[in-house]
Every structure is written in C-alpha cells, then in structure tokens.
Amino acid sequence: MKMSDRKKKILQIVVDEYINSAVPVSSKVIAEKHLQGVSSATVRNELASLEELGYLTQFHTSGGRVPSPQAYRFYIEELMQRGNLSESDLDYIEKAFSDRSGDVEHLIKSVSKVISDLTDYTSVAIGPHDDEEKIRNLTLLSCGEGRALLVIVTGSRILRDSFIDIPESMTDADVENASRMLAKLFDGKALSEARTVGEEALAEFGQYRQVMRGVIDALKTYTRPRDEDVVLTGADKIFNHPEYEDIENVKNFLSVISSKDKIAELIGDDNDEIQISVKIGSGDGDEVPEDCSLVTATYAAGGKNLGTYGVIGPIRMDYTKVITVLENVGKALEELVGSRGKDKDEKDRQQDE
Amino acid sequence: MKMSDRKKKILQIVVDEYINSAVPVSSKVIAEKHLQGVSSATVRNELASLEELGYLTQFHTSGGRVPSPQAYRFYIEELMQRGNLSESDLDYIEKAFSDRSGDVEHLIKSVSKVISDLTDYTSVAIGPHDDEEKIRNLTLLSCGEGRALLVIVTGSRILRDSFIDIPESMTDADVENASRMLAKLFDGKALSEARTVGEEALAEFGQYRQVMRGVIDALKTYTRPRDEDVVLTGADKIFNHPEYEDIENVKNFLSVISSKDKIAELIGDDNDEIQISVKIGSGDGDEVPEDCSLVTATYAAGGKNLGTYGVIGPIRMDYTKVITVLENVGKALEELVGSRGKDKDEKDRQQDE
C-alpha cells in the first residue's frame, strides 16, 4: 500500500498533536481541528490503514491513536516542519555565550545548560575530542614508586593526564631528562600522528623504551572520550514531561544517565558523520533504550571539532523545538569560536536549510 | 518524662523492625516477636508515651508506628548495635582494592563502587583535598589571547588546572620565564602556605604582578572541591528501596544528586571534624532534604586526608550495615595507602571500637 498525500498529512497531524498534548489522538479532533472538509469517519478509515502500515498503535479500542517509533522516524525525515526560535530564546543564547572568559570546560557546561533550559529536556554533551588536535605541551613528572604522571595539553586547551609505569631505577633527574626529550619530540604534533611519531622514535629511547611505550599507550586512550568529558545538565527536567509520572520510565531513564560510559558510547559513535542525529529506541536490542530518544548535533568550526551536544528524553519529544535550538546554538557556537570567517563545511550546511 | 530502659528497648525494636520491613510497626509484633513476657497492651501504652516524646508518629489511627527523624538520631547515637561484615563482603572489599595500579581518580571510583555495591545505596564520594598537600610541580603554559593555563600537581597526585589572565604583551618566552620563576618559588610548598608565599613574593614579580595575582586566586579555589571531584555511583540503586516507588521522593532525590555543587557542600562542610557523620533531613530548612539521609566517613592515613565517602538514601536506611561497610572500607583503605605503619590517629580510632 502506498502512502497517499492525505495519509502523510494525517500522520503529520497525529504526531504533531500527540507531541503537543501527550494524549492519544482521535479521529474527531483531526477532522475538526486540522482537516476541515472531511468527516471523522473518513479519517478513521485512513487511521486504520496507517495502523496496518505500522505507523500507529492504539492501547485499547476506544483510546485514540499513538504514533509508533517508525512514525516518529518518518516524521523527522519527511514531515516535520522547521521552526524559528522566539526573540527571547535567541536573546538567551546570545547572552549565555557573551561571556568569553571561561575555558572549554566552562563553555561546554554553559552550552549544555542553554540547550537544557531552552528545550526543557535533559541535555547531554561531550566536549571536543579531535584527533587532529596539536600537542601544546607534554610533561612527565616523577611520582616515586616506579610511576610517573604524564600531562598533555593540547591546542584547544584540553588537559589529559594519566599515570604510566616507569623503571624503578629511574631517578627524578632521569625522569626530567625523559620529559624534556618527549616534549621536544611531540611538541606541535597532532594526536593522530603522535602515535606513529612515538613508534618511530622508540629505538632512540634505548633504556627509556618502557617510558615511551607508556606514553604511546596513553596517547591511544586519548582519542576516546572519558567519563569526565560527559556533561549532563537538567536531569530533573524529565519530571516536566508526563511520561515520567510512570516510575518504570524514570528507572529506565536513570539507568541510562547514571552510566556516563554508556552515554559516551551512545553519543560518540557517529561523531564525524552528520550534523544532527536522532536516535529513537524501539526496544528490540537497540542501543537507545525503549521509550527513549536521543537527539544530538556535532559542531565544528574552521575544521575543528567543537564537541557533540544534544538532549535525551521521551520518544514523544518536541523535535522541531529541539532541532531548532540545536541549530541555533550551533550557529552561535561557530560564530563564537571561529569568529574570523566561515569555512566550506558551514556554508554547505547553511544552504541545506 | 524520662526514657526508661524498656522504652529504649521498645524504640530500638521499632526502628530495627521498620528498617527491615519498611512497614509501620504494631504493638502486636513487638510483643510477640521481640518482647515475650509483656502483652501488646502494655507495649501500646509505651508506644503512646514514646509518641508523646516525639520519637514516633503514625499516619492514621490503625496504622502502626513509624520512627521520626528524632528517633533515628537517637537510634544512631545510643541504640544501634554494631555489626560485622560477612566473609563474602570482606572478600569483596579485599579483591576490589587489590589492584594498586590505578591513580587516585581510579581509586576514588572503586571505593565509591564498593560502598554502593555492598550497601545497596547510592554512593557519594569526594576525593582527597588537603590544604597541607605539597606542590610537586607548577607550570604555566601560554595559550595566546592574553591567557595562560596554570597546571599544578600535588603530592597525592591531584592535578589542578585553571586559566588565568595575563598581560597581552607577554610573549611565549615571557610566559616560560614566569613559569620557571613560579615553579622555583612554589616547589615543595604546601597549598596552605603557598598563598602567603605568593603574596610575599608579589613585589619581586614587578611587571608579572598580574600573573602572580592570577596564581594566588587560583590557589584559593583549590582548597574547595570542584564539581569534577564529586563522584556518584549507583544512582539507580534507589529503586531497590520501596520509598522510591513514590515519584515525589524520586524527584527529591534526583534534584539533590543532579547538582554536584550541592553534594559537595553537603559532604564537605564537616570534613575535618569526625570520622563518621550522619545527617538526617527533617524538612525544616535543613541542608539535607526531607526524607533523605546522608552517611559519610572521612578517611585519613599517615595524617593525610584520603577523601570523604558515604551513601545517600532514604531516612529508613540500614545504618548498621552502612556504618559497618564504611568502617571496613576505611580500614582497607588505610592499610592500602599507609601500608608502612600506623600513625597515632588511627590507633586512637581503633581503640574506640
């Protein structure tokens, strides 16, 4: 069976209406509020057909229809209408980003907060983690007991530190020496090339071979986001949405957000594909849990990854609002960071709209 | 009215029973299960009297009695019986701590996880933050745009970093120069004395005055724990306890744990007073929210603060279990860290038991 235009129109009405009201949608309100000129009986026929196609479900015979996950996906792909932010929302974004004094950590937090406040959903964010990031400084500090602390600072000011094992025989002076050598070797290198640089230099390091191995291992872990890089804002906002009157849904939600590992996994894995990604849980072994939806955007400016930001919430989510907010925050962010001019990527994206 | 021994005994029974069953306690079960030789009518008289004293409340006439916050406090002070951990629990602790390879961050996380797993409550932890910590390394890195990154590494391997403003006129070489001066000045100093050292050296710094100011400001913030220092484990464990079938309690709980600031404040403020602290919310403007209880222990070994760890959960908490776990974790932790010998503090504590 093909989807007629009227079916699409009706499906769009159902999704819109349900997103707004959180109440199953009946044929009557569709016909009366949105589709004058057609009777509710006709709408009922169409609804029955849409149900057969898998787009709608009903809890019980007299309960109106509710969109299925499949319907949401279709809605986002084809039916959804883009909106614009209100003046006050735009002002809010601008004001929030006007304070340029903070570091990245601070920026990530405020972006996350802005998104959560404007959308009224829980916001998840993961800071920039870019393999092409240049190493700005690398220092090795002796800790005694055959261990040393490796501190790496990159161009976008992300600080990474980890402990590596070193030969017990190394004195503090040896460590300092090694530190100098390492700093010289890696300074200005991108994280992506650093590993190969390290491998190549292994031979030179002679007795410090073990140290270099440790550094290389540490570098490997740096391209993956860590727990600490995941920022979560407005977890209590979920209670503003009626689906979370049900304790089961709250459990589900809390089990997701209490594991930052899991969040990082969910957000991270399509990091460099597209701009905005929507993931809807359908329950059958999906990574995103049932009754849960995750909308994220990955931002970039001047070819530099600026991190991934988004919201997590019920499937019945105001996608128009969320996506609009994400787009506007993205624009503001790109302006803020790459204020000097726009690169090709961004131009392409703007034409798409 | 004075508390007779029998009243105390009965109060203890009520609290124990309620903690175990989560069901209001009736005079009948007290008399039959715990106080043979006395009739339920007698118990009823005592219960009525205990209610008058403010230790018990009842939701409705025929609903049995429930301990008041005041009763819990009294219970913990005087009535509670110390327990011992099971073999398997002790094994679990030992196994969890046997891996010594990780850094502090890692240690904090595993301690927190152990506590959460053994108690079945949500665990909160805050890493060591000790004013007497010695500065091991201090480096200033230029970031351009009149800003620099200050990295401070302390003895117990806590890494602190923050951005400070510097005069736009400073070149990279100037920054390096300043970094060397600062490192020399602060190396080996405790955080507590560092501030005064900085103040005294202000004059010497001449044109770098602003830099030194920034460093001093940064040092000030280091004694307070930051958001990132608060670790939360097992948030979803609350659903194992019947009070959180009620959505209102979940809201309450989530609003606390979603703000790490607030947690830090709650945990941090009696940091150096006593070993184990129990805070019970009573609702009247208390810092700890109503229906919420916070049990924390501050650990130390060799005079060094090892952080504060504990659990947050419903008032009806298994205090015996929680406190026993906290004590045993503390012992294990002290052994692990200060394996070379026990200092006076710890000996004192062990005698108290």
Next chain:
DNA sequence: GTTAGCACTCTCAACCTTCAAGTGCTAACG
C-alpha cells in the same frame, strides 16, 4: 503496673455502576 476485652477508626481491595470517548462496521449517498 499490667492485662484482657471491646468499641472505634482507618485503609485496602473487590466489586459495581455510570459516563464519556472513540472505534469499526454497515448502509446510503453523490
């Protein structure tokens, strides 16, 4: 001081009724 006995209160679950909402189906219409 302790106890048995009893009236009283309150909740909880089960059950019924009513009500409104919304559907599916059928037969008629253009």
Next chain:
DNA sequence: CGTTAGCACTTGAAGGTTGAGAGTGCTAAC
C-alpha cells in the same frame, strides 16, 4: 468508488459501596 451518517460495541476512568483486616485507645479488672 470514495465519502459519510448512524449506531452498536468496547474500554477505561471515576465514584460509590461493602466487608475484611489491622491496629489503636480506653476501661475495668487483676
């Protein structure tokens, strides 16, 4: 053939009633 009016049917939500069970407070007797 698509559309529509009409109507029977289903279902859940809300409200009321009832009986059982639990637990108490009180009183009078020991």
